[in-house]
Amino acid sequence: MRVFQIQDDWGMDHLQVATRPDPKPGPGQVLLRMKAASLNYRDLLVPSRGYGSFTGKLPLIPISDGVGEVVEVGTGVTRVKVGDRVCPCFHQGWIAGAPDLERLTQTLGGPLDGTMADLMCLSEGGVVKVPAYLSDVEAATLPCAALTAWSAMVTYGELRPGSRVLVQGTGGVALFALQFAKLLGAHVTIISSSDEKIARAKQLGADAAINYTTTPEWARATREITGGRGYDHIVELGGEKTLPQSLRCVRPGGTLSMIGVLSGGMLAAPLGLVVTRQVRLQGITVGHRDGFEAMMRAIDQHQLQPVVDRVFAFEALKEAMAYLKSGAHFGKISIRH
Amino acid sequence: MRVFQIQDDWGMDHLQVATRPDPKPGPGQVLLRMKAASLNYRDLLVPSRGYGSFTGKLPLIPISDGVGEVVEVGTGVTRVKVGDRVCPCFHQGWIAGAPDLERLTQTLGGPLDGTMADLMCLSEGGVVKVPAYLSDVEAATLPCAALTAWSAMVTYGELRPGSRVLVQGTGGVALFALQFAKLLGAHVTIISSSDEKIARAKQLGADAAINYTTTPEWARATREITGGRGYDHIVELGGEKTLPQSLRCVRPGGTLSMIGVLSGGMLAAPLGLVVTRQVRLQGITVGHRDGFEAMMRAIDQHQLQPVVDRVFAFEALKEAMAYLKSGAHFGKISIRH
Amino acid sequence: MRVFQIQDDWGMDHLQVATRPDPKPGPGQVLLRMKAASLNYRDLLVPSRGYGSFTGKLPLIPISDGVGEVVEVGTGVTRVKVGDRVCPCFHQGWIAGAPDLERLTQTLGGPLDGTMADLMCLSEGGVVKVPAYLSDVEAATLPCAALTAWSAMVTYGELRPGSRVLVQGTGGVALFALQFAKLLGAHVTIISSSDEKIARAKQLGADAAINYTTTPEWARATREITGGRGYDHIVELGGEKTLPQSLRCVRPGGTLSMIGVLSGGMLAAPLGLVVTRQVRLQGITVGHRDGFEAMMRAIDQHQLQPVVDRVFAFEALKEAMAYLKSGAHFGKISIRH
């Protein structure tokens, strides 16, 4: 089968198309013919071994997200059948419950092989069925970006109608967070560097928006939006540069979902604001399969439309990655196998 | 009545004994004859207006914690009666539920007058009855230090028998956290700069201890204690200098209670550890009256002994504060009126 | 002032119009000129002293729900000002947190005087501001019926987009439960005895409906709706006759909100279904003020329209009660002062 893999050594130069033998499903396993993949910011860091210090070995098939069709099942498989369209779970071993080291580290796209392959062989426990109305390139966006947003907004979010949410940016996680927060009846503010992206976010349901290029002191500008009350929940995707402002506009007792490190990887902020206002900073790293399945039911009920910015061909993986790096996108970048 | 107050201007020099007219309880209010007070780290910052930017006005009676006897009640009072011994609540307006700005900012010892007065006049809703077995200097330690520890360990702690907890230091909050975690059946590790304090903490129930002076890389040293699993909960009292090590020894999915800023007031740590290990940082600022009353029932049931290091006379407030600042204490420093 | 009151003895015959002196607000109190009231099933039981064994004394002004305008405030009042339109809280003493006997028993319309009076004098802590867009007869429906539904669906509901909810009937609580569940993104089934009411419930957002007169085995009929999975949450308003069927169509691990006793007041069902399927039965009795205020924010954000079936004049209280008893209504029955 055809794969993309990082081989011989780490680094983008070593990310190449290659051929591997077709896998065969063992007992309890399923074989998927992959239809599409989708990129996350994490995928840009893996080739240079930059994300954490995971003990990945080479060669490694990159990219965490995708969708495929079950083409063969091993003995004893009951969760899915041939012909089902499924997404692989990012965390292959996290079915439900609290995270632990093992549940958090068996992840696709490094250290485990990812979705840039014609075929994937996985445990039946590591896949989730996809609603029929979604296209392949839409379905491929769900395992990391959508589930991260779901975990932040639903599993840990404590949101309710009337809650005030601030979402940073208009990337993949940000737009899913916007969409899920709206399904929950919350009031959502988006910050973005582009008026055009803001206009599109409003079409997706954003109730308010601030251009942080023209309004660098965006935290101050939110006071009018929240009536001085502050946000119940902020989806913190910027990291180092956004955190100090986020702490100024979250309400006492509110929560920051710590997800992204786009503007820098150090937590640096006045600790007093966290302590005296009893703020919660909740790290979010994708989520478990129970959450994935609950999200799929919600998506199916509401026929939610994932926002796909551009679709690249399988061979154009590196161009797709460069486009993601540019930050020009609105929503997700997918790859058709 | 005799009071200590910060008058004319901010600063320790302006903290002086003075006289005020005796207050009279209005409808719904109670008058307390104060028996004892107790110091917290916050009390050291208030005279120089250093803790947050609260809008306190002068003159201000300092010190948040204390205990008194009800000597007169206004019309309509039903929660307490003359002769009851009660602690004032630090948060005078936070009865229960989630915090908000108003609930968090109506606090004794600044901006509201504190406990260094012969008499205090408070709303009947702002006091809590004290178990009979406690001495006055013991009871005086409960409103801030004990309730902060209770909120961290019980209200937000999600502890259970078998949980692993790490507590930093042996000050007032630290020892209450140790005692409450033990009541909950948790396994508790203490870090301290002194072998003598460690020995005393073990007598109070600590299961393990590390001297961070002789073992500066204490996070590494905990691996053996937790079997490599990490702590479920860390009571983060050090702040700037301890946080990076805390993030290395908390388990994936674990919680840090953010309480103290003893070693510096900036949150500064690698954000990736928070995100990829799904750690929660939970700011804690004392707690509500429902929690205070629940804590009192627990304390009474278990006849828990607050650890009082030294007792000073009312006039010796400044000496007591200097002693707190020295860090030589083990547990609480109280003042007898 | 003009009032309706139960006087001399219990019983509907003793419910009469009468005159009382105008009250004056004391310190911390507010005086309301009442604009409208609204009926609940509980109000039918109070005149015959039938609901619980509360120690109400006569004369008693009945009816729990209403809305009024603040026309005077006592000294020290800060939560509201003259001219504000507010709803009295059903539970006058429950601000937040877990219920206790005192919080649950200080209730309007018995044992405390209710809303059928020209003027009400209450603690400032016992009222909540009303969104401007609501009419008086709409606002009057909120304190019991809407807050009960909010507590069931939001405070205790653990609902999320994709959750499946079943609501019994189309009375006041039922329709608010439907509306709140839809705001949360849930999938909602209604059961009703009337096709016409079903048609109206669908206009309010119901996703599915069953006529339990033509389909007495309605629990069996839900299997198709839930794909055999069962309901995550059932708003149990019928009581004795509906409970056995509810237990058959709730999912394992699901919740029944126990609210109503319309079809009989005995809990009677096979215990094994509760135990082996780990079902939760959660009693719901209105809710606290924090919930009321959160609900008001949600209602205001979504400009939610309470469903008012009919409006009666103040003098027509008994006709309004008879109409409620008939069960012909769809939504709430209000009274204009």
Add this chain to the structure above:
Amino acid sequence: MRVFQIQDDWGMDHLQVATRPDPKPGPGQVLLRMKAASLNYRDLLVPSRGYGSFTGKLPLIPISDGVGEVVEVGTGVTRVKVGDRVCPCFHQGWIAGAPDLERLTQTLGGPLDGTMADLMCLSEGGVVKVPAYLSDVEAATLPCAALTAWSAMVTYGELRPGSRVLVQGTGGVALFALQFAKLLGAHVTIISSSDEKIARAKQLGADAAINYTTTPEWARATREITGGRGYDHIVELGGEKTLPQSLRCVRPGGTLSMIGVLSGGMLAAPLGLVVTRQVRLQGITVGHRDGFEAMMRAIDQHQLQPVVDRVFAFEALKEAMAYLKSGAHFGKISIRH
């Protein structure tokens, strides 16, 4: 291998010793040499097919609880190794998270084969390691009785130091509930029909006790114990006859863990007490593997001693069952293989 099995037809007469071929572990499976088993009330109902309407097929090896040593592992097994001593999980498919039909119905001792066999072959995911200090007959008591008590007291219990708990009886679940509630710092009342059992329960930590034979109105008698406040949590093991009294002595907002049906299988009680006092009835059916492992860590930390009343030989299964049925036991009845 030697087994006990229900064969040919349902009924105690058809429960007999028989021989089956030794099983071999497939991929991901482990083979256990069973050391001990232990009885639950459920085991008395299975032979007559009385517990629920599960679709068990014959022949069926009965009894849910036991312990064994891993004597062989299939390919790919990583959770355990040969020589480990493990308990099988009652729910073979419930690792963590909320229950669903599949997770609740794959249970040992019917419909799946149980522990009365020399050898058991299970998925590696269906076993949990046992603390070394426990004897085999002690360890065998843990999978159902202890985990049910843990789920009631810890997972769903919301207990804290100072909580008041009432436990019904002195059977297996009851004594584990007592022990876990004490580990959590709660105050525990036991009701029992025997003064001798009460004396033994007090040795295990019970703070108060009532003999319900000599004090049939035990609910009234608890008022003094709880100071009129009621119980935060009642472990409801009696069922039909105890429920009405439990509802009278649980506090408003309190919880009943619905576990047992010893005195009758119908839920029959005044619904009004549940609604107006906002009581929660929480069905409990054993628990998930995450809970089992957390419980094992707690048991190991505290070197908790399961209470084993009598130990029978493998061949004496029927005598052991008759003894359980008699109700004369205090704690658990185990069987040595």
